[in-house]
Amino acid sequence: MAKKPHYWLIKSEPNAFSIDDLFNSPDQTESWDGVRNYQARNMMRDEMHLGDLVLFYHSSCKPPGIVGIAEVSRTAYPDHTAWDPNSPYFDAKSTPEHPRWFMVDIKFYKKYSRIISLDELKQQPELCEMPLVKRGSRLSIMPVTQQQWDIINKLAD
């Protein structure tokens, strides 16, 4: 059985929530709510451990890329925004008794001195297996291998 990943990558639109927003959050911590994709949910709920490190990726901006690192500070618990009719993430099929969606808390860990752009990531042959660099990949949460982690952090130095 393969070793469970302890590194991750999450996407966020900086217009909505950037790594600076995370830095400025109370206790530099924010709940990662609004995930409404089963594959992403399952990884978050079943495989994210306390202390796992997470690459913070800015999407839908110029340029898209990895801007820093966050840390999982609380493991999965029900995403209550699914129960709020006024929330954009409302889902009538999720109830407190049978929650369908989950979230974790992440805490600011570090911000890179520069953005590692998607373009630069694509130029690394060793990163070609990352879902991120593949055409049409829409996964908002994905595992990152130790090797990929090391390469990316070396680029950030």
Add this chain to the structure above:
DNA sequence: GCCAACGTTGGC
């Protein structure tokens, strides 16, 4: 703003 990719929905 375009559109390819792909996940979800719903009729049958």
Add this chain to the structure above:
DNA sequence: GCCAACGTTGGC
């Protein structure tokens, strides 16, 4: 349970 239609993501 198939699959066409639809909606969303996200780079360009």
